[in-house]
Amino acid sequence: MKTFSQGIHPPYSKKETEDKPIVEASVPSRVIIPLHQHTGASCDPLVKVGDEVYEGQLIGNSDKFISASVHASISGKVTKINTYPHPCGVDVLSVVIERQTVQCLRSNASFGPSKEPFSRTRSHRGEEQRSARGVANVKSFSEVAPEEIRKIVREAGIVGLGGAAFPTAVKLSPPKDKKIDTIIINGCECEPYITADHRIMLESGKDIILGAKLAAKAVGATRIIIGVEDNKRDAIKKLKLEIRTQPEEGMYDGLEVVVLETKYPQGAEKMLIKALINREVPSRGLPLDVGIVVLNVGTCVAIAQAFKFGTPLIKRIVTVTGPGIAEPKNLCVRIGTSFSDVIAQCGGMIDAATRIIMGGPMMGVSQSLLDVPVVKATSAILVLGKNDKLVDDSFPCIKCARCIEHCPMYLMPTRLAALSENSKFMEFDRLNGADCIECGACAYVCPSRIPIVQWIKLAKFKVRQIK
Amino acid sequence: MNIILISILTMGGLGLFFAAILAIAFEKLKVEENPMVEKVLNALPGLNCGACGYTGCHDFAEKIVAQGSLDNLRCPPGGSAVVEDLSEILGISADEPIKRRAVVKCGGSTSLARDRAEYAGIQTCVAAELVGGGPKACTYGCLGFGDCAKACPFDALYIGKDGLAHVVFEKCTACGLCVTACPRKIIELIPCSNQIIVNCSSTDRCSLVREVCKVGCIGCKICERTAPGVYVVEDTLARVVFEKGDAAAEPAIVKCPTKCIVKL
Numbered sequence: 117m118k119t120f121s122q123g124i125h126p127p128y129s130k131k132e133t134e135d136k137p138i139v140e141a142s143v144p145s146r147v148i149i150p151l152h153q154h155t156g157a158s159c160d161p162l163v164k165v166g167d168e169v170y171e172g173q174l175i176g177n178s179d180k181f182i183s184a185s186v187h188a189s190i191s192g193k194v195t196k197i198n199t200y201p202h203p204c205g206v207d208v209l210s211v212v213i214e215r216q217t218v219q220c221l222r223s224n225a226s227f228g229p230s231k232e233p234f235s236r237t238r239s240h241r242g243e244e245q246r247s248a249r250g251v252a253n254v255k256s257f258s259e260v261a262p263e264e265i266r267k268i269v270r271e272a273g274i275v276g277l278g279g280a281a282f283p284t285a286v287k288l289s290p291p292k293d294k295k296i297d298t299i300i301i302n303g304c305e306c307e308p309y310i311t312a313d314h315r316i317m318l319e320s321g322k323d324i325i326l327g328a329k330l331a332a333k334a335v336g337a338t339r340i341i342i343g344v345e346d347n348k349r350d351a352i353k354k355l356k357l358e359i360r361t362q363p364e365e366g367m368y369d370g371l372e373v374v375v376l377e378t379k380y381p382q383g384a385e386k387m388l389i390k391a392l393i394n395r396e397v398p399s400r401g402l403p404l405d406v407g408i409v410v411l412n413v414g415t416c417v418a419i420a421q422a423f424k425f426g427t428p429l430i431k432r433i434v435t436v437t438g439p440g441i442a443e444p445k446n447l448c449v450r451i452g453t454s455f456s457d458v459i460a461q462c463g464g465m466i467d468a469a470t471r472i473i474m475g476g477p478m479m480g481v482s483q484s485l486l487d488v489p490v491v492k493a494t495s496a497i498l499v500l501g502k503n504d505k506l507v508d509d510s511f512p513c514i515k516c517a518r519c520i521e522h523c524p525m526y527l528m529p530t531r532l533a534a535l536s537e538n539s540k541f542m543e544f545d546r547l548n549g550a551d552c553i554e555c556g557a558c559a560y561v562c563p564s565r566i567p568i569v570q571w572i573k574l575a576k577f578k579v580r581q582i583k
Numbered sequence: 584m585n586i587i588l589i590s591i592l593t594m595g596g597l598g599l600f601f602a603a604i605l606a607i608a609f610e611k612l613k614v615e616e617n618p619m620v621e622k623v624l625n626a627l628p629g630l631n632c633g634a635c636g637y638t639g640c641h642d643f644a645e646k647i648v649a650q651g652s653l654d655n656l657r658c659p660p661g662g663s664a665v666v667e668d669l670s671e672i673l674g675i676s677a678d679e680p681i682k683r684r685a686v687v688k689c690g691g692s693t694s695l696a697r698d699r700a701e702y703a704g705i706q707t708c709v710a711a712e713l714v715g716g717g718p719k720a721c722t723y724g725c726l727g728f729g730d731c732a733k734a735c736p737f738d739a740l741y742i743g744k745d746g747l748a749h750v751v752f753e754k755c756t757a758c759g760l761c762v763t764a765c766p767r768k769i770i771e772l773i774p775c776s777n778q779i780i781v782n783c784s785s786t787d788r789c790s791l792v793r794e795v796c797k798v799g800c801i802g803c804k805i806c807e808r809t810a811p812g813v814y815v816v817e818d819t820l821a822r823v824v825f826e827k828g829d830a831a832a833e834p835a836i837v838k839c840p841t842k843c844i845v846k847l
């Protein structure tokens with residue numbers, strides 16, 4: 117079975133939610149939509165307070181290349197545009213929309229005929245308008261040109277749904293001198309607790325494959341590899357079946373599912389590339405330097421839906437789980453729904469709940485407020501109980517080198533942390549601290565419980581500041 | 584007796600021999616240095632704090648001599664005494680700089696300002712600030728992990744029991760290292776002649792400030808009306824115009840509804 121060297125095996129704790137089908141969350145009465153939900157430049161608001169917006173309407177956009185547009189996730193009235201807390205901890209300019217019935221502003225006729233029956237995400241809500249862009253003529257796969265795919269992805273505001281939220285349109289527009297030959301679809305989901313991607317693979321296999329093909333067409337890649345960890349056997353089986361029964365149109369010879377060993381951080385793109393096709397992304401480089409684009413399965417589904425129905429990215433699958441949640445679930449949540457709303461739909465928190473994390477326990481972000489909205493990067497809301505001790509007193513480094521043995525990037529975490537502690541930031545940079553993917557494997561194995569990743573993050577910030 | 588004599592002669596002889604080599608080397612391998620640099624160096628405080636922007640006092644002295652004037656060069660710890668000495672050495676006249684000192688513009692002690700989260704990571708302000716803006720509910724207030732105190736070469740800052748950074752004015756030389764060390768940029772160098780400051784840095788709007796801190800500036804502009812021209816409110820944050828002096832600023836202290844105007 118393919119994998120990368122080093123890495124760790126944390127307890128996966130996915131049993132709670134992996135068998136639970138994705139449920140549509142109820143439409144919230146109020147959403148807070150941050151205008152910065154992605155890596156890159158913030159969007160400028162395109163609406164004013166008092167404006168009526170319909171679901172899927174473009175409300176924020178930016179001229180910058182590395183950015184992704186933002187859409188209204190419910191129909192209603194814009195009541196406030198102000199800075200609001202973002203799950204990443206900072207306050208971000210956000211648009212608040214109160215739900216109300218809005219007259220159809222654009223005719224439904226702008227929808228193209230879709231070749232497939234309406235999917236789950238198009239459940240009818242009479243008065244509400246479903247599409248933002250109004251794709252005048254949805255083309256079939258063979259007709260659509262690469263530029264059109266990029267345009268669709270850009271306009272739908274699609275970002276990487278694995279957690280980093282890098283604008284997908286940018287990934288699909290590689291510089292001319294970089295030839296992309298392979299698209300890797302990331303179905304590893306190596307973070308403990310999260311099962312959103314697992315459920316997507318089981319329930320939207322067709323869309324994953326369509327999205328992957330569209331991405332491949334956009335960059336001119338000839339090979340598509342879907343990497344799935346072997347703890348998701350049912351998903352592997354399902355995807356293999358989908359590939360066998362895929363429509364003739366746009367057939368790809370190089371479309372395959374590859375089983376990977378269950379190991380953390382198997383889903384980190386550099387590890388995935390190494391495991392699947394044994395290419396190493398150069399230091400400080402990007403996957404496109406070795407001719408590869410990596411997309412998450414959720415991103416593929418978003419691309420496919422944008423292509424088929426013109427649906428912008430206004431919903432995402434969120435796993436709500438952890439020992440502190442009464443009824444763990446996989447929910448399809450509208451962007452901008454508050455965490456407290458989402459948690460309430462999962463039976464609320466039990467008394468022993470201690471800590472709320474956006475994302476998984478390894479790379480997630482601790483939350484101090486429950487009013488923060490679900491953003492495009494929210495793959496999970498994890499609530500830990502009182503037995504999950506995350507922070508411990510740390511002791512001096514005993515030079516056991518366990519972190520070095522487990523670092524998937526072959527760095528020296530202990531040295532980097534020590535350099536950061538002593539403010540030797542240039543030396544830190546010389547030892548390629550910038551290559552750290554912040555997976556947390558080092559801090560996980562450290563017997564002295566040194567917050568290595570935090571030290572490294574601190575130094576990375578300082579190095580950026582100095583440069 | 585003989586042994587002692589031999590030892591004295593050998594050691595003494597060796598000593599003389601090496602002394603001779605050193606004496607010759609001193610003459611032959613001498614590096615000519617501008618005598619002015621040495622004079623300037625002697626006049627500088629010799630703290631090597633780096634506040635001037637150069638690596639140590641020697642570097643700074645070389646720069647002064649090369650430039651021949653004190654334009655754009657500043658030795659904050661030295662103050663006016665050093666400027667006087669230096670202008671004498673260089674034979675120029677320089678304006679006396681205003682003596683300054685650092686103040687931390689936050690009064691939100693642990694009892695007055697609310698925390699929004701528990702923080703258990705690395706105990707430095709920069710690290711805490713990077714984790715979602717730190718544990719303090721106010722995103723402008725002093726975090727109290729003491730990055731400024733660690734940066735201060737003169738031990739002029741300390742973290743009090745109230746969880747805030749305080750300046751010992753007698754020790755402060757206004758070198759400005761704390762100003763750069765503070766991730767929230769709430770330390771300011773103010774003229775020593777001024778005693779009254781607005782002890783808050785929050786530019787948040789009134790309701791938000793009130794929610795998180797009892798002594799935050801809410802931008803009500805009462806100070807601006809009480810002492811026109813002495814206070815300026817920008818971005819819902821009042822600021823003292825230091826040139827106007829303390830006497831003019833005094834009346835606003837009692838008028839301030841949140842008591843964020845204080846006398847140091």
